[in-house]
Amino acid sequence: MRNILAALVSLAVAVAQPATPVRIQVINSLTKAPLAGASVTVDSAGLQNSAKITGRTGDNGVLEKNSPFFGSALITVRIHGFRMIGGGMMGKIAEIQNGKPSETTVEMLPLGVLAGRVLDQYGDPVRHAIVSTLQTGNDAEPYRSLFAATTDDLGEYRIADVEPGSYHLAVEYTSRDEHNYTRQSRYQWPEFGGLILFPDASDFSHAQQVKVGSGETVRLADGRLPIERSVTISGHLKPGKTDGAMISAQRAGPRINRHQPGAMSTHIAADGSFNIEVLPGEYTLKASDRSGKISPSLTVDARDKNITGVELALGPGYQISGRIVVDGPTRQDFSKVILNFMSEPVKIDSSGTFHTTAPDSKVRYIIQGLPEDWYVKDVRVLGRSIAGRNLELAPGESDVLFTLSPKGGRVEIFPERTDPGASEPAMCALLPEDGIVDVNSMLAAQRGADLSANFVFHSVPPGSYRVFLLDVSNFTWLFRPDVLLEKYRNLAPLIIVTEGEQKRTTVRLTKLPEE
């Protein structure tokens, strides 16, 4: 991604006169008090050009330096316990005029601290437990953990730099992580650990949310984390002899673990026997082998004691029998198309036929190497058209049909001319007005290295799109296009692209509100 940042930089950098003083004042946004020791970067926004001012604010909260450049600049300030406000996601855009002093005030929002203690079932402190905040995420990752801390020998933790708001907290410990903190014991010990939601719940309906305000340190009640030893799940895979088979155990419920994905996997012995050690919980077991055979999932409750005699049988797995066809009379050699289903690239013959094995019933496809202006017009799984790139396969063999069209649209976006020194667009995105909006359905283009003024999109499927033209302070919104569209749809003009259309349009820089 750093390359993207480097590539999208397009602000014209001009060498400044020897005396172009720049003064950055950094203050606490609530108290307006100056912040000393803040790390300030004033960037011509160019890694390629790398004209930059860096330094720390003094006791008066000010950094003063002569700028080696003038023009539009991105100011970034970092200091523990605060985050920038009044700018874009990346920083604040400011104008540096050649030979003229410039002064910018950057306001920093004080963040919160969540402090507390973790005790075990006996009331003893739990050392090296990880306490992390949980926020609602997306389908792939329902709960996102952004802020975390580790307990000390007294079980105490302080989660710092927490964005003001309400959170659930996950509290987890596994002895498996002890080697991260101390020298490993000479002996092998059984694994032990636990996972709860604050203060002592095993599910969200019983968990308590905690709230922290800006600049606030909240002392929480003790978290109660029962520490239990691991249990063993053992059994056999049918048929008895296996070739490179593996078994995986995925902890049931929301994936809230921070350092452990809640999944374990191990090899199955040649005679089909397996043995897997897990922390107490409900697990979904699944076996697979090198040929792509997969067992149906089996859920086991492994809480109080070892589970023995589990039997899994390998089934046919998820085979894909596929074809790629062209909509229309054009003939195409498909052997150069790169297609994969979250695994190795599929071998496609020149007529577009392929056969492969999917690692799971739910897979995402990626297709590359299409000729310019071609696009994927339709994807059908077992005769049914799908939206987006996610496929749901039936056990056994599934017919998958890709229909490509050589008639993708070509869209050229011309940024509306702005005043000299004003913020320049760095990246342009077309977000579908309807249907699934994610990084896969989004079309994005960056400014060319030759600083050409327009953004060009090839292979645009017919449809309606919102056009976002973002400057360097805001381009990271493109990592969350769904949220960008939901919040700022009305700030982006709508364009309609028909099949094979060559569209040219002028668009103004998208002015996102300051966050």
Added chain:
Amino acid sequence: MKIYGALLGFSVAAIAAIAGESGIFGRAINAQTHEPVRRAIIKIYTPKQQWDEFTDGEGRFRFPQLVRAEYTLIGHRDGYTDRAYKVELSDFDEGKELAIELRPQGLVTGKVVNGSGHPLQRARIEALDSRNSNGQIQAVSNAETNDVGEYRLSGLDPGTYRLRATYREGREDEFDPTPMTTATSYLGGKEKPAEIVVTSGSVNRGIDFVLNDVRPATVRGTLRTESGVVHERATLWIASQTGEGGHNGFGQDGRFAIGDVGPGTYTISAHTIDERTRQFGTTSVTVKDSDVDGIEILLQPGLKLEGQIRGLTEQQIENSKIGSVYFNRRPGLLNPMDFGSAKADADGTFAVSLEPGEYTISVDPRLGKLQSGTLDSKPIVNWKIKMEPGTAGKRLILVVQPEAQQ
């Protein structure tokens, strides 16, 4: 029951007798406070078998099915030093409750601030053990400072330790334009670090650090041989004499650059890529607070070793990936400069160029297991060979038992 180690020979007194119990049972207690140690793991083992039990809320454990015999017993709990006992036959006969006394580990606490007195968050404090057999210092425990700069370094067995604090700021993620700065400080100074004595249950308070972070430097220079510039690609490794700060760099067309180097004195090792014609060189460099340019490393040819793997078919030899035979000068260390590999041809022959030193030989496990070997017709002992300067090319023959036949 007897205690292993320094206290071997002291019999543990029975605390209480419980009639009618078989196997053994006991209680883990804090050797200093005599309070129960809950959630301790008690392991009992013989050379062939082992059993584990956790102590309950009163520190008690029980192995009711244990057959009357002699065993080793180990008590383990975070915050305590592992302790070993010998279980004797009399421990079964007398039906006594065995007392497992666990000694609490030591603790070091303090604060880390910068030169302006501001607390540093996420500074890392490490307790360093004395050097191991390879001359490297090992961190035995570590902790990070919280948002007010405080740390609690626990898990320290009795002993003498040096303390090191390190701090890194900036470049938090790929979009963070803030320049990276780093700082490292030893308690008492790097030249003559202070030693902290930790005893069982001791608490060393107020061990504070002041760290002044600086921007790490880049070391640049040239690679050459006696006959001129080295055009081949090269790998470089920079590390302090004690192995700290080790990371790699690359050289091409006779030039190299290694970034992210903090202040200190380092050894830079370099070698060319081709395993058969590899050339080696080292130099030392001192980094202060700015980039260092103009470092020259003279590469010299390594010692030639030719050999053959026997016992495998052509197909089996093809199973090896990166290399077929591995040569490790200091096993267990991360320095890639101590590691060499040779890829065998279809007929099993290979050649490699190595620096002088003693190497441990192994083969890619996909090929099978080393069965026997000779170096210049002399049997290899413990899979070790010595490469010494001034000797002519050596010949190594390795006999491998394929995986399927094992």
